[in-house]
Amino acid sequence: MIRSFKSPAAYVQGRDALDQLGDRLEPVAESALVLADADVLEIVGDRAEASLRDADVEPTLEEFNGEASEAEIDRLTGIARETGADAIVGAGGGKALDTAKAVRENAGGAMVSLPTIASTDAPTSALSVIYSDEGEFERYWFYEAHPDLVLVDTAIVAGAPARFFRSGIADAMATWFEADAVRRADGENFFGEGPTRAAHSLSRLCYDLLREHGRSAVRAVEQGTVTESVEAVTEANTLLSGLGFENGGIAAAHSIHNGLTQLEAAHGATHGEKVNVGTIAQLVLEGRDDAFVDDVIEFSIALGLPVTLEEVGVDDPSEDDLERVARATVDEGETIHNAFDASVEEVRDALVAADDLGARRRADD
Numbered sequence: 001m002i003r004s005f006k007s008p009a010a011y012v013q014g015r016d017a018l019d020q021l022g023d024r025l026e027p028v029a030e031s032a033l034v035l036a037d038a039d040v041l042e043i044v045g046d047r048a049e050a051s052l053r054d055a056d057v058e059p060t061l062e063e064f065n066g067e068a069s070e071a072e073i074d075r076l077t078g079i080a081r082e083t084g085a086d087a088i089v090g091a092g093g094g095k096a097l098d099t100a101k102a103v104r105e106n107a108g109g110a111m112v113s114l115p116t117i118a119s120t121d122a123p124t125s126a127l128s129v130i131y132s133d134e135g136e137f138e139r140y141w142f143y144e145a146h147p148d149l150v151l152v153d154t155a156i157v158a159g160a161p162a163r164f165f166r167s168g169i170a171d172a173m174a175t176w177f178e179a180d181a182v183r184r185a186d187g188e189n190f191f192g193e194g195p196t197r198a199a200h201s202l203s204r205l206c207y208d209l210l211r212e213h214g215r216s217a218v219r220a221v222e223q224g225t226v227t228e229s230v231e232a233v234t235e236a237n238t239l240l241s242g243l244g245f246e247n248g249g250i251a252a253a254h255s256i257h258n259g260l261t262q263l264e265a266a267h268g269a270t271h272g273e274k275v276n277v278g279t280i281a282q283l284v285l286e287g288r289d290d291a292f293v294d295d296v297i298e299f300s301i302a303l304g305l306p307v308t309l310e311e312v313g314v315d316d317p318s319e320d321d322l323e324r325v326a327r328a329t330v331d332e333g334e335t336i337h338n339a340f341d342a343s344v345e346e347v348r349d350a351l352v353a354a355d356d357l358g359a360r361r362r363a364d365d
């Protein structure tokens with residue numbers, strides 16, 4: 001079997017790391033286009049501009065409209081070409097980073113991910129999730145090149161609403177259970193090749209850091225403070241989960257997430273929140289023993305993560321709703337097939353059982 005491992009060229013994380021943007025880019029760029037939505041520009045705009053100017057990198061700041069859509073990507077690509085920028089800096093959440101990656105693919109130059117929340121695996125990956133202008137999922141775009149630099153300012157991450165940080169933890173927990181299931185099933189990573197031992201170990205390290213530091217890190221972020229636990233969990237959510245999902249492969253938890261997006265009622269929940277319900281259902285699908293599943297549910301509750309369908313907006317789902325979710329979960333292109341040979345009925349029953357276990361634990365809480 002051919003195995004592969006790919007990653008960004010550099011990852012830099014720490015308090016006030018934003019102020020190093022210019023120095024880190026100066027060896028490779030004379031001008032940079034910084035893309036961020038209005039709220040994020042308020043947070044990073046002046047400092048990014050000053051850092052670039054100090055390093056003699058000509059900055060252009062442009063407001064991103066908030067949706068990773070083809071029309072927005074085309075508009076921003078035009079600006080990148082006009083300014084002749086030889087680096088694209090995406091700042092914000094997953095959508096801003098995915099947009100910047102697409103602009104870099106079109107216009108060329110270096111790509112810098114500057115995540116301002118630790119909410120998803122978007123900063124390190126070589127793909128974008130593309131939506132319509134109305135926000136409906138359309139497709140994935142895959143690129144040959146990873147970002148050249150991922151620059152994470154932990155003080156900014158810790159200053160953002162804690163819900164993003166919690167969601168990132170849920171997404172990162174899934175990384176371990178999915179990579180481990182893929183390895184046991186001899187499945188594939190995102191590059192259609194075998195996962196390396198490195199990918200498996202990094203996914204495990206990701207989970208261990210979350211278990212060791214998750215509770216205190218969430219509390220610290222609720223206070224807007226940066227501690228070593230916040231550093232550890234930011235690294236797990238961003239670097240380790242990012243490397244883990246692409247190189248280790250994903251499985252049922254993310255397919256169940258995609259299934260849940262079929263229900264309008266779940267749209268208010270974040271990516272990570274829906275993934276968490278998917279993780280618990282995956283563990284049931286695997287036939288894990290009661291103590292094991294309970295332990296993951298308890299940990300989720302301690303972090304303030306959803307453990308039932310109701311908690312991701314789906315209260316009292318009909319038979320029909322459950323069937324729709326399960327059917328979408330086992331859709332032909334879904335990653336569940338990477339590790340499971342599961343039918344619609346098996347997924348539906350796992351979801352019902354996971355929901356019941358979550359509700360019982362919550363009631364005992």
Ligand SMILES: NC(=O)c1ccc[n+]([C@@H]2O[C@H](COP(=O)([O-])OP(=O)(O)OC[C@H]3O[C@@H](n4cnc5c(N)ncnc54)[C@H](O)[C@@H]3O)[C@@H](O)[C@H]2O)c1
Nearest residue numbers: 039092093094095116117119120121122125127128129160
């Ligand atoms: N490419 C990938 O590998 C990958 C992986 C997972 C998810 N995704 C995509 O990522 C997107 C979800 O990303 P998300 O959950 O980060 O949300 P998002 O990008 O939709 O939005 C984040 C929101 O947080 C705000 N924000 C950002 N930083 C902030 C800060 N410091 N303080 C206050 N507010 C701040 C932004 O203004 C924005 O409104 C989806 O489109 C999903 O498909 C991509």
Ligand SMILES: [Zn+2]
Nearest residue numbers: 121171271275
């Ligand atoms: Zn995810």
